[in-house]
Structures are given as C-alpha cells and as structure tokens.
Amino acid sequence: MNKTRRLWLQAALALGALAASLGMPRALLAAWPKAPFTARDADAALRDLFGISETALIPSDKILLDVPDVAENGTIVPVMVTSELEGVESITLLANKNPHPMTSSYLIPKGTLAYVATRIKMQETADVVAVVKANGKFYSVAKRVQVAIGGCS
Amino acid sequence: MLCEVEGDIATFKSLIRHPMETGQREDELTGEKIPAHFIQEVTVEHNGRVIFEALWSTGISENPYLSFKFRGAKPGDPIKLSWVDNKGESDSLVAEVSKAD
Numbered sequence: 001m002n003k004t005r006r007l008w009l010q011a012a013l014a015l016g017a018l019a020a021s022l023g024m025p026r027a028l029l030a031a032w033p034k035a036p037f038t039a040r041d042a043d044a045a046l047r048d049l050f051g052i053s054e055t056a057l058i059p060s061d062k063i064l065l066d067v068p069d070v071a072e073n074g075t076i077v078p079v080m081v082t083s084e085l086e087g088v089e090s091i092t093l094l095a096n097k098n099p100h101p102m103t104s105s106y107l108i109p110k111g112t113l114a115y116v117a118t119r120i121k122m123q124e125t126a127d128v129v130a131v132v133k134a135n136g137k138f139y140s141v142a143k144r145v146q147v148a149i150g151g152c153s
Numbered sequence: 154m155l156c157e158v159e160g161d162i163a164t165f166k167s168l169i170r171h172p173m174e175t176g177q178r179e180d181e182l183t184g185e186k187i188p189a190h191f192i193q194e195v196t197v198e199h200n201g202r203v204i205f206e207a208l209w210s211t212g213i214s215e216n217p218y219l220s221f222k223f224r225g226a227k228p229g230d231p232i233k234l235s236w237v238d239n240k241g242e243s244d245s246l247v248a249e250v251s252k253a254d
Contacts, residue, residue, distance in 0.1 A: 032193040032194055032208060032239075033208065037193075037208070037209075037210035038210070075214060075215065076214045076215075077214075078218075095212060098212050099175075099177060100210050100211060100212060101212075102210055102212070103209070103210055103212030103213060104207060104208060104209045104210060104212065104213055105207070105208045106205065106206070106207050106208075106221070107205070107206040107207075107208075108205070109203065109204060109205075111204065111223055111224050111225055112204050112205055112221065112222070112223040112224075113162065113221070113222040113223060113224070115220075115221055115222045116207075116219075116220070116221050117218070117219070117220040117221075118207075118213060118214075118217065118218055118219050118220070119213070119214040119217070119218050120212050120213060120214060121175070121211075121212050121213070121214055151214075152175055152177060152211075152212075
C-alpha cells in the first residue's frame, strides 16, 4: 500500500468514527457504488454491483413487475415491484436502453416487505428489468415498455 | 411524506423535491450541458432503526416518488427519511406513523 492510499484510508476511517459519534445514519456514509450506476449496459452494471452476468439471472414468476405498456412521457414512468420469494435482500431496477441502464437498487432488511414503487426515466422503448436477490440468488422478470417521448436527454 | 399502518403492515410514501439532473441535458439558451445533480442515497429509519435504503442513479425521475412497506410500526412512531446527492447536499424529513382510515 502506498503512502497516499494509506493516508486516504486513515482519513476515511477517522471520518467514519466521527460520523458514528455524531449518530449519523451509517448508510449515508457508505460509498455510493459509482461503477454500476454509470455502466453503459445492463450486463456491465450487474457485474459491477453483484458480480454476475445478465445471463445468470433466473427468470421467476414469483416477481410481479407493474409498468405501463405504453409510456407517453419517458421522464416519468411508474414502476412497482413486489415478490413472493422468501428471503428477499434487495430489488434492483434497470431500463435496458438508458444511457446508464441501472436506475436504482433497494436494500430490504428483515421486517421490510419485498415491495417498492418509484418513477424512472426511460430514453426509449425497452425492457424494464427487476432483479430480486433472495437467499443469495438472483431472480428477474422483464417487461417491455413502449416509450413515446424519451426522457433522459 | 406519509406512513400509514393498517393491521401489521405500514405503507410509506414520499415525494422529495429534487431536480434529478442527468448531466446530459443542454441549456436551451447557452447550449451548455447542465451538470448532473441527483440523489444517490436514501435511508429511512423507524424508531432509529434503518428499515430501507435506496441507491439511485440519474435514471430516477425529477421530484422522486418512493413507496415501500414494512412490519412492526405503531401509530405515533417516528419515521425519518434522509438523502444525500452527488454534490454532497442532504436533507431529512421526519413524520409520525398514523393509522390508516
């Protein structure tokens, strides 16, 4: 380890300890994972976040992905995901043809249901993919959304 | 921000005021790119315990909507949402769990 890197680590540790003493939420200090959220394709994003390829996702009929068939306005596409799978740890949403396909990822602790609703941007007609991590495995479902006017640029 | 409990399950709903700029749009007058400005992390706590965390990219819509469900809430319990964006700006919203009508 070189000296600069060691100094950075020391600074990071000191900052973490300071934040803990101030009672700040731990998650706000966790490093936001830049690589998956700036990746140019879904496969690279999944490798960066989970270390798995898109082809390794297990299709599941125990995930309900509710998206509109047609989105007139790609800047606001409502998405709702819920799952009957046991042991859900996270839910991740991708819009496959966006400049950065991975839109968001949600951590589901015990006591929280496997349910999330939000609104995403879509650049063009594409599959929206919901990836559910449950008991260490990655399940998915995809649905096509036809986008009339793109919402990224 | 709203958190209503019905039976054992509480439903959380929030709207956060934020531009969620992608960094890919151009200013119509100057033609210059508008810098990215987007929320990266959202944390929700119930009675001081983290019950939900969201990691976001620029692919979340302007003025983000977020809803999730959890167990173990009682009317009057404190709920706190905190967010931080890519510029290091942050904010917190606080509410109490209420009983669904």
